[in-house]
Amino acid sequence: MAACARAATVSIFLFLTKVTLVTPATTPAPRLTENDCAVHTLPIEVLQQLMNSAEVILKNFDSGMAVQPEAGSSDAAVDGSATHILLRRMDSEQTELRRKVLHLEAELSRMKEGQESSSTTCHHHQQEINSSVVNQVQQLQEETRQVTDQLSAQVQQLQEEVKNQLFGLSQQVNQTLQVPVATSGRGLETQxxxxxxxxxxxxxxxxxxxxxxxxxxxxxxxxxxxxxxxxxxxxxxxxxxxxxxxxxxxxxxxxxxxxxxxxxxxxxxxxxxxxxxxxxxxxxxxxxxxxxxxxxxxxxxxxxxxxxxxxxxxxxxxxxxxxxxxxxxxxxxxxxxxxxxxxxxxxxxxxxxxxxxxxxxxxxxxxxxxxxxxxxxxxxxxxxxxxxxxxxxxxxxxxxxxxxxxxxxxxxxxxxxx
Known part of the structure; x- marks a missing residue:
């Protein structure tokens, strides 16, 4: 049924934009349920808010900005999104790799200092160690680049998918505006x-x-x-x-x-x-x-x-x-x-x-x-x-x-x- 499809669509949209519709507690039995075309009775101002939220998210994606959680927002609603999970994972991986690189560079520096005071008999062995450390540093740097490129590609792909979904949602919201919505005054108004x-x-x-x-x-x-x-x-x-x-x-x-x-x-x-x-x-x-x-x-x-x-x-x-x-x-x-x-x-x-x-x-x-x-x-x-x-x-x-x-x-x- 078309109403049910639109209801599922708007539910996803509400999740993305963190819009909450409150049912008065004083009503003994809920009104405007799904059987009464609930999706069509969203207030016009709520639908407009959804459209505005979609535009903000799309602008953020176009400018390369990550969608940041608003103050007081739910971790499950925003910080738990796939985009933020990938971003946090990328930051964590990069931080850990940078820490290893700095540690190895420090070891290499200490070894160079020790090399000047060491005996000639240890010179060749020390060069081998230094070469090994340099190779490990270069390998870690390459791994850092690969992880960064991989996660960046995943984030970009996810953002593109969300962007396409939001375009589709915007079109469906526009279609929803063409059927009855609750407005001030008597009952339902429609085009x-x-x-x-x-x-x-x-x-x-x-x-x-x-x-x-x-x-x-x-x-x-x-x-x-x-x-x-x-x-x-x-x-x-x-x-x-x-x-x-x-x-x-x-x-x-x-x-x-x-x-x-x-x-x-x-x-x-x-x-x-x-x-x-x-x-x-x-x-x-x-x-x-x-x-x-x-x-x-x-x-x-x-x-x-x-x-x-x-x-x-x-x-x-x-x-x-x-x-x-x-x-x-x-x-x-x-x-x-x-x-x-x-x-x-x-x-x-x-x-x-x-x-x-x-x-x-x-x-x-x-x-x-x-x-x-x-x-x-x-x-x-x-x-x-x-x-x-x-x-x-x-x-x-x-x-x-x-x-x-x-x-x-x-x-x-x-x-x-x-």
């Missing part, structure tokens, strides 16, 4: 034609589509071709607030109701249809809520025709590795804060029990999938039932505390207005 596709209903509203209806959105674009998701877009013709809402859960009375008693995989990929009832899918929920802060609005109507709503200032669903855990912001509205009791819960289905109940699988007991705890105050995915008092149906406890069932309920999201 890619793929990302002109609407990521949600709010994008459609901004493009002039102001009539509610079924549309196709691409919440997981990230510069990668992919199938769209059919959703109902509430464009706000009859709403007090402006439109642009992406409906993620729709329940309403039909001649044939959609079955919400489903397993983990169904809730992961989504099911139903925007023209009947549907669950958009947990993977799509994560993609929608992971890109930028989303507001959640819940609209509901009981069997007597009374309508109420509840809004949450933020709504985030983690990825599958974190069991699609739920994080909610502050609630306000007329229906009451029943959903807040489900905050921080993991998602559960009949075949995957993630609730906090000691002895009961809430999802199995209520034939639905949701962020159960022990077990629920809100149950929008329970089986559809006619007007009655039944906790097994669709209920919202702060609307009707006697567990009276609801006629309809809708969950919808849109980007928060900062």
């Amino acid at each position: 890619s034609d793929l990302d002109t596709r609407p990521r949600d209903c709010y994008d459609l509203l901004r493009s002039g589509r102001n009539e509610s209806g079924i549309y196709t959105i691409y919440p997981q674009t990230c510069g990668i071709p992919g199938e769209g998701v059919a959703v109902w877009c509430d464009m706000g013709e009859k709403e007090v607030n402006e439109g642009g809402w992406t409906v993620v859960l729709l329940r309403r009375p039909l001649s044939t109701q959609v079955n919400f008693s489903r397993g983990w995989d169904d809730y992961r990929i989504g099911f139903g249809s925007p023209d009947t009832e549907y669950w958009i899918g947990n993977d799509v929920l994560h993609a929608l809520t992971n890109r930028t802060t989303q507001v959640l609005r819940v609209d509901m109507t009981d069997w007597d025709g009374e309508s109420r709503y509840q809004e949450y200032s933020s709504f985030h669903v983690a990825d599958g590795d974190h069991q699609y855990s739920l994080r909610l912001g502050t609630g306000s509205g007329t229906a009451g804060d029943a959903l807040k009791r489900h905050d921080n819960m993991l998602f559960s289905t009949p075949d995957r029990d993630n609730d906090t109940h000691d002895s009961v699988n809430c999802a199995d007991s209520y034939d639905s999938g949701f962020w159960f705890y022990i077990c629920k105050h809100a149950s929008p995915t329970n089986p559809f039932m006619s007007k009655q008092k039944n906790k097994a149906g669709i209920t919202w406890n702060t609307f009707h505390s006697d567990r009276s069932t609801l006629q309809s309920i809708t969950f919808k999201v849109k980007p928060a207005v900062l």
Whole structure:
């Protein structure tokens, strides 16, 4: 996959330039992971820093300068590089050879001095010794030259390889700049034609589509071709607030109701249809809520025709590795804060029990999938039932505390207005 290749490339680049990206410790589940095209969400200023670092290294190589470690830099990151290992080895070899040469030259000098005071009988023997010492000095000098030439050639070859790699990395970074990157403001910005596709209903509203209806959105674009998701877009013709809402859960009375008693995989990929009832899918929920802060609005109507709503200032669903855990912001509205009791819960289905109940699988007991705890105050995915008092149906406890069932309920999201 192209995203994964670029991720590996930038990882090498970060190693060379010692750039560290810090993930806030306050986030309960990491956002913008590899599955969410992490390489594309590098801040634009970080990519620019990588380019600047590459230019500095290339200039150093062109001028023959060795890349020196910065103050406080990691030995493993810089001093342990192949270039510095060769340079240190060359310096060590040269120092040791120079020490031997100086030692032999000193011995030769002492021998010459001793030669003047020695007897004639030792003269010939002394000349042989002197000749041997001179030969050893010359041999060491030649070895020094050879080692120096060999190590210099290796350093030059390594520098040339790194230089070529940096040119390639620079080109790949430039290509990365052509796909979505995190910037200030809303969500992702891009120069890619793929990302002109609407990521949600709010994008459609901004493009002039102001009539509610079924549309196709691409919440997981990230510069990668992919199938769209059919959703109902509430464009706000009859709403007090402006439109642009992406409906993620729709329940309403039909001649044939959609079955919400489903397993983990169904809730992961989504099911139903925007023209009947549907669950958009947990993977799509994560993609929608992971890109930028989303507001959640819940609209509901009981069997007597009374309508109420509840809004949450933020709504985030983690990825599958974190069991699609739920994080909610502050609630306000007329229906009451029943959903807040489900905050921080993991998602559960009949075949995957993630609730906090000691002895009961809430999802199995209520034939639905949701962020159960022990077990629920809100149950929008329970089986559809006619007007009655039944906790097994669709209920919202702060609307009707006697567990009276609801006629309809809708969950919808849109980007928060900062």
